[in-house]
Amino acid sequence: MSNFIAPGLFILSWFAYGWLVERSPWRNRTLSHYMERERRSWIETMASRDLRMIDTSIMLGLQNGTGFFASTSLLAIGAAFTLLNSTERFLALSDHLPFMMATSASWFELKAIGLLLIYAYAFLKFGWSYRLFNYTSILIGAVPMNNAEATPEERRHAIEKCVGMNLAAAREFTRGQRAFFLAIGYLGWFLGDVLFIASSLVIYTMMAARQFASPARTALMAPPPASAKPQSPEKPD
Template sequence: MSYLLDWIALAGFLLCWVSYTQYAKYAARRRHSLSSVMHHFRIDWIRRMLERHNRVADMAAVGNLERNSAFFASSSLFAIAGLVTVLAASEQVVALLADITLLQASSRTLLETKIGVLIAIYVYGFLSFTWSMRQYGFLSVMLGAAPMPGETNVEGAAGSNEAFVTHTAKVMDLAAKQFNYGLRAVYFSLAVLGWMVGPLGLLVFSVAIVLVLNRREFHSATLKQLVKARGL
């Protein structure tokens, strides 16, 4: 019976993650969110970049965004390595956790399942962060190829610079989206820690993570200031 509750809790955890991801996509199209507001700022950024000759600061800003992804990608690798080490010593870990009264008494199989879930989450996070890094690399090339003031992106094509602005901002959006996916994986990996307490702990932590993400994405003070700054 206890194993059944664990599997139900795991299904609830996955449902919270997938449902929130879909909800965030849907809601961002219909009201202000951090991602939708930042899209407007990215459009403004690229438009203003095309008006100046010196673009060192723009390349540095993109490099800083890429470093953020690189940091989390490296951290994900360290987390995976640590979890694999724990997995190899699962028998000793079960005995160690048995002495902690607040934690659920777990069999070796159940503990290995929990660790396996964490490893899968961090693998997903690593893949998301590295793809975000690559997209920021593509963005650097696009900025380097951007037309100078007075030039057009495609010779003789009316409005080509505006098309360049739109598509460059879209690439930046896609890179940021992958970073958000990876960061969301890190958040939900914390929910798995609640599983150490028991199935109910996993469900409670999962719901708490969803509430935190929703609060920051759609109702945070930062979002309100960004909306006001952009005049939306």
Template sequence: MEQLTRALGHFTALDLWAVAALIAGWAGVTLLIEHAPARFPSTSNLMAQYRREWMVQFVARDPRIFDSQVIGQLRQGTSFFASATLIAIGGALALLGDVERLIGIADDLTTGNDPVIVWEVKILTVIIFLTNAFLKFVWSNRLFGYCAVVMAAVPNDPADPAALPRAQKAGEINITAARGFNRGLRALYFALAGAAWLLGAWALLLAVALTLGVLLRREFASESRAVLMRADDVRTDM
């Protein structure tokens, strides 16, 4: 406890506020995106509805090769990000073992003479967010695998009473997997923001603000969201 108090003594009040903003921004934007008001849904919420509709259409599709290909692509995406995040964690751990070199580089960019413990805490903050992202990607990959299995259990006959309920189960698992994937991406965003702390508390605050701006724009003010919000116009050629 005494060591923790002594370590915290090396950080300024602005540092603590900046870290609090990083954590609050990460948790707050996740809550807002996943629990957006029904009258103003996020892009993620809109895509969740399309995932449900996908499973409804899947029941009557024959053959179902297209659906298996889509699930395969989703699993490949989660595998790629999990592998890339694991490499990033390894790089951050290697950097943690050679803090003196980082201090030498940082001296050219910042002023001050912070002790080694300060740099170690800053790197550990990034590692924590990267680890969270890795775990989310791994779980998302597994859930997409579960979704594929449930989809395979859907009877080929659309009239089978078990067809639609099983497809709906697959849809909900698909949505849960996508939610985990999106959480992993957000953790990566905030890991990058956390890296700005190496340049100081003001840099961290600016990075958090920019990250929040990017995420909110993409979820609530992007062109893709506007497209998803358009009503489906059914045209009939006479």
């Protein structure tokens, strides 16, 4: 039963961290929340201009980045399968490493399957995020131009749909990236329960610091510069 304490804490912490940054009263203080405001500001600005090449370039960058992580997830899944087929070699190696906790073949395979599931979860998140960014591109094209015969209500409805799709894609991407980071902490389980807990704690601390105390968050919280008061022209003597 004690073998399940470390993975149980890992799973519980995963849900707890997700609640903290997505649903808790403190979510409005996170880096992700401030970036959501910037995403909304971007779509609002996009709707006010007729030439949207810069917006299509931004969307292309978002899609390329998401596609890269989705492809990397597939490679990681393949690596996890390779690890699953290397049970005997790993057990033979662990006998010569004093800092590794003794484990059985079935328990090692269970750990490898857990790692495989984490990467599969990440792939599903990145793949769905990529699709949602595609939808966002379509909705950007559907926002009426300034000179279009559309009522203010129709324009507002199109903008809100585009913002909502953009935010949904960003949240899915963030969840996939979170799984990638936590997979690094999960690797500590192959060396022992204590290292598993310690490595996971380091990853959670790092992610929390990025959300609540990072230079990126500070940059987004910076107040706008005070507008300079116009100086009255000097009167000639």
